Amino acid sequence: MDSTETAETVDAAETALPGPCGPRRGRPRSEAAEQAIIEAVLRLLDQGGTLDGMSVEGIAVGAGVGKATIYRRWPNKEALLLDVLVRTDRAEPEYVDGTVRDLLVQIMESIRMAAVARRERSSLVLFATQFRAMPELHQRYLDEVVAPRRARLRRLIEKGVARGEIRGDVDPDLLGELLVGPMLSRALLHPEAELDDPDLSATIVDTLLQGLAPVASGT
Secondary structure, eight states, X not given: OOXXXXXHHHHHHHHHOEXXXXXXXXXXXXXXXXXXXXXXXXXXXXXXXXXXXXXXXXXXXXXXXXXXXXXXXXXSHHHHHHHHHHHHTOOOOOOOSOOHHHHHHHHHHHHHHHHHHHHHOHHHHHHHHHHHTSHXXXXXXXXXXXXXXXXXXXXXXXXXXXXXXSOSSXXXXXXXXXXXXXXXXXXXXXXXXXXOOTTHHHHHHHHHHHHHXXXXXXX
């Protein structure tokens, strides 16, 4: 790619690629353009901007793309900001089958790595903080992102109960909060707390599972 070529020209070139019936419709979205747009939002925060004060036009200028490039991907600024939060929040990976304990460690690890990423870039902290001050958009995030993750964790805990790996006399949602609570506490309430330990996720899960294990019969 020529050094003067921007994400916008990449996007335009993709639009013009011919398909079997003429110009392609529903073409693959340009990762270069999308990444430039997301980085522009975070860079504007680094420069003292606010989410509420941002405009699609300003984001487009910062990304070096046209407004049409943004509107082809997101219907409005709110949808773009929600997507930015989801992408920078490190979506949970696709877990391979294994013991419930191993899957719980993977969930905890995704939370830990998201927290580490936020600490490494102040704009991510600003984004999350300002996003929570936008009630309607924050509620959408809770409904569309957090709620499905909680449901997935609940199903995993219920699977552990069915396998006899987790005690079944406590509400699964409460058990989920007991599991993720320590990591979220370190990430959100105690910025000085250690998060770089790669064994932290396993330590939290294993320590809690000792208290969540089924009570031995006859005791």
